[in-house]
Amino acid sequence: MTQIENNNLHSTEETTETHTETQEIHHEQTLFAEPIYNYNGFPVTNSLLVSWAVVILIILGSILLRVLLKKIPGKIQGIAEMVFEWFLETFDSVTGSRKKSLMFFPLVFSFFIFILLNNWFGLLPGVGTIGQVVSEHDELMLIPYLRGGTADLNTTLALALIAVIASHAFGIFKIGAWTHFNKFINIKAFLEIPGKIIKDPTIILVNPIKAFVGIVEIVGEIAKVASLSFRLFGNIFAGEVLLASMAAMVAWLVPIPFMFLELIVGVVQALIFALLTLAFLTINTMEEH
Numbered sequence: 001m002t003q004i005e006n007n008n009l010h011s012t013e014e015t016t017e018t019h020t021e022t023q024e025i026h027h028e029q030t031l032f033a034e035p036i037y038n039y040n041g042f043p044v045t046n047s048l049l050v051s052w053a054v055v056i057l058i059i060l061g062s063i064l065l066r067v068l069l070k071k072i073p074g075k076i077q078g079i080a081e082m083v084f085e086w087f088l089e090t091f092d093s094v095t096g097s098r099k100k101s102l103m104f105f106p107l108v109f110s111f112f113i114f115i116l117l118n119n120w121f122g123l124l125p126g127v128g129t130i131g132q133v134v135s136e137h138d139e140l141m142l143i144p145y146l147r148g149g150t151a152d153l154n155t156t157l158a159l160a161l162i163a164v165i166a167s168h169a170f171g172i173f174k175i176g177a178w179t180h181f182n183k184f185i186n187i188k189a190f191l192e193i194p195g196k197i198i199k200d201p202t203i204i205l206v207n208p209i210k211a212f213v214g215i216v217e218i219v220g221e222i223a224k225v226a227s228l229s230f231r232l233f234g235n236i237f238a239g240e241v242l243l244a245s246m247a248a249m250v251a252w253l254v255p256i257p258f259m260f261l262e263l264i265v266g267v268v269q270a271l272i273f274a275l276l277t278l279a280f281l282t283i284n285t286m287e288e289h
Contacts (some may be wrong), residue, residue, distance in 0.1 A: 033152040034143045046144050053118045095282045104281050112274040119266030122148025150236045160228035163277040173285035184218050186211040224253035235269050
């Protein structure tokens, strides 16, 4: 190799190194959760990692409370009992019955804790900012290792489906499969017409309307899933975008008030989801609504 070729090679390497050093790393708030790695073809996303972490925290916290449970409550047990009692009283105002509140409490309170911790997880330092750098379309992109679980539409949609399906399962268990089925496909309304038409001729008009209302209820059940999932996702995702925007403009002090606001939003959204789930459970366990 000649001296001129050596010089050209060194010049090319220096130019490449300079370009790499000056190339900026971009990070965008995506609507979808980014996959971190694949496990036997199953994509593990950053939001899924956070959801698993929250589940582990809930299990460990439950075990700790169980170990610390005493007849004479200490400070931690006393606070936990105050929280549980407040929730039960709030649930009573929706269900109208302490028996129903106790029946629904494990499911609804689990929703609240899981959603609350996922909402707050996204506010921790490093969540959404620490990750791996990959090259996409000649640009360096940051893919965070962690992302709040409820900032992923897949998570909120799964929660909404569980809530709605559970409300129907409780309805079948409480009032029976036939009665619950006729809330939506009202076959019973048509079967009543021949036996009651002589005594009450208006039944030929009223009962088909009842059947039509049942079909509307089916549409309402689909709307429940969309409403629960998009409301939670939209509020949490918007909060993450807001905090990222504030931090990009002014990194010091300015984002702090917004973080406190997001703490409150996290509680409110978790409580709304839990109470709406409780309302669906209550409605579907009533024979008429």
